[in-house]
Amino acid sequence: MAFDAQAERNFKVVGTxxxxxxxxxxxxxxxxxxxxxxxPGMLHGRILRSPHAHARIVSIDTSAAEALAGVKAVVTGADLAQPEDEGFADVAINCLARDKVLYDGHAVAAVAATSKSIAKQAIRLIKVDYAVLPHVTDVDAAMKPDAPVVQEGRALETVPAGMSQNVTTHCQFGHGDLDAGFAKADKIIERSFKTAATHQGYIEPQACMASLGSDGRGEVWCCTQGQYMVRANCAAVLGVEESQLRITSSEIGGGFGGKTSTFIEPVALALSRKAGKPVKIVMTRDEVLKATGPTISSSMDIKIGMTKDGRITAARGELRYSGGAYPNAxxxxxxQAAFAAYDLEAVETVGWNAMTNRPKExxxxxxxxxxxxxAVESVVDELCQELGLDPLDVRLLNAARKGTLSSYGPTFNDIGLVATLEAAKAHPHYTAPLGPNQGRGLSCGFWFNFGGNTCVSLNINDDGTVGVVEGNPDIGGSRASISMMAAEELGVPYDKVRTVIADTSSLGFNDITDGSRVTFAVGLATIEAARAAIKEMCRRIAKIWDIDEDAVIWEDGCAKPAGPNAGTHPPMSLAEIAAIAGNTGGPIAGHHEVNADGAGVSFGVHLCDTEVDPETGATKILRYTVFQDAGKAVHPDxxxxxxxxxxxxxIGWALNEEYIYGEDGRLQNAGFxxxxxxxxxxxxxxxxxxxxxxNPGHPYGVRGVGETPIVPPLAAIANAVSRAAGVRMTELPMSPPRLLKAMTG
Amino acid sequence: MVRVKLWGSLRALADGEEWVEVEASNFKELLDALAEKHPGLAPQIKRGVSLALDGVIYREAWFTKIGPENEVILMPYMVGG
Amino acid sequence: MKTIPVETTINGDSTEFLCQPDESLLDVLRDRLGMTGAKEGCGTGDCGACSVMLDGRLVCACLVLGVEAQGAEVETIEGMANGEELHPLQRVFVEEAALQCGVCTPGILVAAKALLEKNPDPTDTEVRYWLAGNLCRCTGYDKIIKAVQTAAAEMRSA
Structure with missing residues (x-):
């Protein structure tokens, strides 16, 4: 859906x-x-988890747990279906392991009991006989040919023969002649980097209440970024039909991507089916950290060549990511993102994913x-340091812009990187003085942003108010921004619109709340739904005025004659039209269903000042400024x-957050x-x-904004810390002991 | 004919070609023709791909029109957070 | 385990409940009394989402036993507004967008109110240190600190 020239108008609601x-x-x-x-009658579910990083399950004896008074159901992997689809099969064995446990914290059995304390007691009575297997938690170790194999036969066809079976994914992107490019460089820096896995760290642990009858009909209440995703996963894992499951998304206490999968809902449903009662499962923080989504951990090599006046001549990156015990992309x-901020003649990025005995990324x-x-922005910064160049000028000199052949393939059209860099350069932060042990870092960031499958239903109520029904959990204030866009389009005040989030039985399919898609895609569908309702209102009024449909226009929340030829009818407001809807043809509504494209990529630049303590290695963030292109900021707050x-x-990822595994393959820091x-x-x-x-792909110019801001801080802080400490830091997090060690050699 | 650019790791599955030319007027025809011409690409196409048309990324839109004048780039299927 | 009868005052109302000796005040509030405003983010006193006042002291309800409420005065988020009238902190949090997902918000409001009762004119640094026990993952704290200061200024001039 194209950018609307009309959007040049003064917005009345959008932007407030x-x-x-x-x-x-x-x-x-x-x-x-x-x-x-x-x-009423609800049971409490609890999950037994593996204490081993990698083990074969020899047997599970649940008899003692089942015999405990108050225990109403016990389930294991054998109670779940075995979906054919690999994605659903991974969800199933991650919800409850079947033959092997793949990481410390992998679920193996679950109970439902009349109280939390009985459930807790009962899982201790389940006897699991494990045959412990060798494990691997480090990505570089996992790629070695003799590494313990986490899962067999999972490599994609793009992975060359002869590698460890842990290697599941291989990709390569780029263009141009690298050798010729590096030959033109005055300075080449090649560095290796490591980053620890981190967790989304939403404050609300996963929780659900589920009920499933012997007739296959079920209800789930859960915190999720996508109720339709939960429905699909539960249907596949339980072998029931999607139409029979109604999933309602609760208010969501943070997600950040971490609630785009399913861990407990199928287990609660399986317990409920067995017990004949609703079952509630609430994860503990320990379970959240051990068994839900951390990020990838990584090991990376970056090589960049630069002329002495700051032009990048060639760039190469090799990324080794581990997404835990399952394949992922x-x-x-x-x-694809690594070098997206640069206009490069020669660039190559190679990527590998290797499975390790860690939770599913x-x-x-x-x-x-x-x-x-x-990693890329660290090397660019070091080149600037070595060549005595201003890091912002170098970014501007090499910045991707309209017409740049991107490092991942397509040619960019309208992007906002140069404007963002110029805003950073003009900001007083960039030239503020620094003291001893202080350093300034900057980094560019990039994200693709998505659109995706979206349904919106918009109802004109008989009192002249408006109801919007959409299907994406509100993770960052989207109900406000959707109501604002509906109000803008209809020309009614914001408080006349109420947006609600539908359960899976009340609205057609929606993709999960991910990819910074909601304000963009749901907003777009809302605007289209409002336009459909407006069209219908104009049609009705045309009948009343006995003029052509095209002779009625919509302006300031009213139907008006298009011009003198259309007659001199007084405008009719939305409320007036709504009040007579029954007389003019029945209820008025608009709806729109779309797989939205054209989300528009987004760039950001972060500036950061840090001070490092040479005695403790602790880093203090002194000042931090974020510059980002939002396309159109619907709700600036x-x-x-x-x-x-x-x-x-x-900042957390850069300085402190880290999954720490012991020699035994167990997570050592599963708590806040x-x-x-x-x-x-x-x-x-x-x-x-x-x-x-x-953004040319949205009627109001909206781009997604949610994801890009986490991209630049890692390098912005690493560059600031490296400059402050006088030593190039190449491993995250830059925790005090690690920084102290680097500073003291 | 439409020219479509494959990302590096797919080229080995398409006789080493970076650009593949196929007869197609929309994404669906393009993907079908690619899988037919280079069966090695079929598993990736089945798993899901994105397509960039003149710089705009599309995830699954089969009936998006394309012609010889367009820049068409095959990309992995996008996921987000 | 036998349950123990407890008599307490919650948000000014005298309340009686039965609980097990090992049951936390948080579980009592949420599971037995239906007061789900306090949230369990960790169960180990690290996140502050379950912050309540116990005899005028800011505590994590997950670290207090239900039986410890015997004879005590408990204040929770549910008691912060006076009917329809929001506490200035509550109102300013909405006005200044100091919340996103909102799951940490009840705990932060209870903690911030406790701060302003002790120190009506805190510096930003004092607010940041007082709230260091309340994790928020959405906002980066910026708008929270500013909203506490706006509410504090308003309360001082009231």
């Missing part, structure tokens, strides 16, 4: 900072999240991009919120005390600068 519709419920404690509802995204904001761009939240998650996410006292204000370079 209205109060969010879910605000009052959230500040008074009334909002209902995954764990907040209960049902995150490295494809990382490899689940997307986390711009999956794959933060790590590869961290929540655009800023995305930019600030993403930046801080990136030891897996340290940034707290308020760690941080300065996060300044934001929103640029608005309209």
């Amino acid at each position: 900072r209205v109060a969010r519709p879910d605000g009052i419920d959230k500040v008074t404690g009334k909002a209902a999240y995954g764990a907040d509802i209960s049902a 995150t490295v494809d995204m990382g490899a 689940i997307p986390y904001r711009a999956p794959g991009a933060p790590t590869s761009i961290y 929540y655009v800023e919120g995305q930019m600030q939240g993403g930046a801080v998650q990136g 005390l030891d897996y340290r996410v940034p707290v308020a006292s760690d941080l300065p204000d996060i300044e934001t600068v929103i640029l608005e370079i309209p």
